Amino acid sequence: MSNKIESICIFCGSSSGSNPVYTEKAIALGKLFIEKSITLVYGGSNVGLMRVIADTMLEAGGKVIGVMPHNLINREVAHKGLSEFHVVETMAERKAVMDKLSDAFISMPGGVGTLDELFEMMSWNQLEIISKPVALYNVLGYYDQLLAFLDHSVDQRFVKPEHRINLISESNENVLLDKILNYEPVKVDGGKWIKELHENKF
Numbered sequence: 001m002s003n004k005i006e007s008i009c010i011f012c013g014s015s016s017g018s019n020p021v022y023t024e025k026a027i028a029l030g031k032l033f034i035e036k037s038i039t040l041v042y043g044g045s046n047v048g049l050m051r052v053i054a055d056t057m058l059e060a061g062g063k064v065i066g067v068m069p070h071n072l073i074n075r076e077v078a079h080k081g082l083s084e085f086h087v088v089e090t091m092a093e094r095k096a097v098m099d100k101l102s103d104a105f106i107s108m109p110g111g112v113g114t115l116d117e118l119f120e121m122m123s124w125n126q127l128e129i130i131s132k133p134v135a136l137y138n139v140l141g142y143y144d145q146l147l148a149f150l151d152h153s154v155d156q157r158f159v160k161p162e163h164r165i166n167l168i169s170e171s172n173e174n175v176l177l178d179k180i181l182n183y184e185p186v187k188v189d190g191g192k193w194i195k196e197l198h199e200n201k202f
Contacts, residue, residue, distance in 0.1 A: 002181050007039035009102035011117040013110035014048040022109055023052050025139045029173045030056030041101045044068035046079040067097045095120055104133040104180050109142040126163050133183040135168035162186040
């Protein structure tokens, strides 16, 4: 099965990180999007890894859509050359617009804001508000400790195994995109879940 993926939202840092490999892999992902005719949706910034992937695609004639709250335009240094730029009121509206414009989500290495966006989409999938691929572009093992924590959360019965399994993680952009295109979410048996909760089995 192959999902129809026309646009992917990227969550990533306003920094380029400490290792040039982060920049190299952002460029590689941007080139792959161009090759597959995928539109990039992102936070609209002109700095860090956000600028790298946006400029990579723009220079090759790709479509790039930015979404940014008006009060962050100066602070985050808005990119002036995007295909589309959506100005919103709040961070919550930013994520809602990104969701509306995107068929899937990838978190590249980033900071607290990136983690916030990642977990919001994971939570929406868990609550069945959406049903879209959510993935980690795990460059240089950046997210290894986060993945270990999620495994720990499953072991301690605070996260359902199905929700952990549904999070895609790959360091190779080609494998990552292939998994997104062939994503089939593992569903939780809601009735069983409620029963387990009442029996203190979960």
